[in-house]
Amino acid sequence: MAGGNISPRQKMINMMYLVLTAMLALNVSAEILKAFHMVEVSMDKAGVNIDEKNKNTLKAIATYNQQNPGDAIGTDIYKKSVEASKIADDAVKYVTDLKNLLIEQAEGRKDGDANAELTKADNIELHANYLIVKDGGANGEALKKKINETRDKLIALLPKEKQTLVKSDLTTETEKGSTQTWQSEMFEHTPLAAVVALLSKTVNDIKNTEAQVLDILKAGLTDDVVIVENFEAKVIPNNGTYITIGSEYSADIFLAASTRQEADIKVGGSTVKVENGVGKYTVSPSREGEIEYSGVITTKRSNGKVETYPFKSSFTALKPLAVISATKMNVVYIGLENPISVSVPGYSANQIQVTCSSGGRLKPAGQAGTYNLTVDGSSREIEVSASVKDAKGTTKKMGIQKYRVRNIPKPTPMLGSIEQSGPVSAGELKAAQFVFTVLKDFAFEGVKFTPFEYYIVYQPKKGDGRAEKGSGSAITPAIKQILNNAKKGDRITLAQIKANGPAGAVMIPTSLSLEVK
DSSP: OGGGOOOHHHHHHHHHHHHHHHHHHHOOOHHHHHHHHHHHHHHHHHHHHHHHHHHHHHHHHHHHHHHOTTOHHHHHHHHHHHHHHHHHHHHHHHHHHHHHHHHHHTTOBGGGOTTSOBTTTTOOSHHHIIIIIGGGTHHHHHHHHHHHHHHHHHHHTSOHHHHTTOOOOOOOOOOTTOOSOHHHHHHTTOOHHHHHHHHHHHHHHHHHHHHHHHHHHHHTOSOOSOOOOOOEEEEEESSOSEEEBTBOEEEEEEEETOOSSOOEEEETTEEOEEETTEEEEEEOOOSSEEEEEEEEEEEEOTTSOEEEEEEEEEEEEEOOOOOOOOGGGOEEETTSOEEEEOOBTTBOGGGEEEEEOTTEEEEEOSSTTEEEEEEOSSSSEEEEEEEEEOTTSOEEEEEEEEEEEEOOOOOEEEETTBOSSEEEOHHHHHHOOBEEEEOOSOSSTTOOBEEEEEEEEEEOSSSOOEEEEEESSBOOHHHHHHHHHOOTTOEEEEEEEEEEETTEEEEOOOOEEEEEO
8 A cells, every 4th residue: 555655745744743852852842832833733724725625626526426427437436535535534533532632631722712822732641641551552552543544445445556646644654663653652752732733733644645535536537627617726835834944845736626737837937846737836935934925827728718826825934943041041130231032933023022021121132033131130030021913913922031130240350460369479569550350251241340449458577567548440659669669578468449340339359469479
C-alpha cells in the first residue's frame, strides 16, 4: 500500500515536531507552548479549506451521476465517493472526540474561550496515562488501529493499479531503527499542547487522504464535460499559515470543481508550476509579519471560451521559535536606560502594545520593537507586558516578563594608576595626578562615576598623622605634597570617596590602603 510512503510535506512536519520537541528538552517556555497552539490553529484553518475542496469534488461526482444515469462506471464511482466520505467522517469524528476528551480532562481552554490556549498546555501525564497506561494502552492501540484501518479502507476503494498513486501521510510508522512504539514516540514526555496539535494534524491527514481518493475516483469519469459551472479559485496551504523566517511556505492553488483542462496560474505575475491542475506555489519569507499575495487562474472552458479567476491569500511569517534565556539575569538597573526588545509571533512590531508596571517608564528606541526601560527604584520588581488587538478589536495580553530592579554596582577607587591596596613605590605615588572611580566588568558600557569628594589620610612611620580633604577628581596641591614627601614605611589611605553616577551621588564603600615600600 502507498500509506507507508513519506511525502516531502510530511517530512517537513516531522522535522518541525522534532525541533519543537528538542526545544522542550531545554525549557518548556510559554513561547514554545504558544507556538504549539499556533500550529493547532493553523492546522484547523487548513482543514476548513480541505473540507471545502472535498465537498466540491463530491458535488461534481454527484452531478455527473445525475446527468449520466446510464453510465455504470459513473454510478460505481459515485457510490465509492459516498463511502469514502463516510469512512473519513467517521475517522475525523473519532480523532476529534479524542482531542476534545483530552482537552476537557485538562480543564479545557483558558477563560472558556474555544479559540484560546489550553489551561494545562504543559501537562505531560494526562494523555500519556490515557493512551499508553490505562487498560494496558488500549486507547492508544485503538487510535493506532483506527488510523491504519481508515487509510487502508480509503485506498481499497480504488482499483489496485491506482492505489499506489495515493501518497498518504496517515501512518503510524516509527522512525527507522527506533525501539519505541508509535504511541510512545507520539505521546510520551510530550506536552498536551503538542499532542492536541498532533491530533489536529491527524484530522487533516484523514481529509487529505480522502481528497486524493476522491480526485482519483473523479478522474475515472468517462464523459469529458463541464460538470460544475460555479468555479472558484482555491488556495490550500500545505504546511499551515504560520511560517518561521528561513523556512518555506507552500500552498496548492487550483479551481474548485474545475474542468480537466490544465490551468495557467500566476502569482504576482510569475507563472506557478502546475501538476494535475494544481498549482504548486512556494516562497521563502524574509521578513516578519503577515504576507499577502494574489494572482489569477486562466482556463479554457469546454466551449473554447477563455476565462480568468482571481484569488488572494496570506500567511504569517514568524521569527524562529527557540527561546533561550538566563532567568537569573533578568535584571534592570536604576538610573540607566535598560534596552529591551519585544515581539509576538504572528504580529508586526506596530501591532504590539508594550507597557510596564509602576516604578518604570518605557520609551521607544531606534529600531521597531525595541525600547529603553528606566526604573526609579520605588519597586524591587518591574513587569513588562505585551498585548495585541485581534480582528474584533479586543485587546489580548500575549505575555509578561518580570525584571528585578537593582542598584548599579559600586565602582572601584583608584589613586592614579594604583587600584589595589598594599605596598607601592614612592614613584607611583608621585606620578598620581587624579582620583578615579572605575566601574569594571559591568554589562553596560560607558557608565561613568565622577568623584567629587574624598580624604587622604597620611600616617608617617614616625610622628603624627593627618587627613586632607580633596574635591573633584584632580589631586589638590596639599595632597600632592603629601604624596611627593611620602617615605618608606609611611601609610597612605584613600577613603570616604563620594562620586556622581547615573542615579546621583553615591558613597564608595571601599577604600585604598597603601604602604610605601
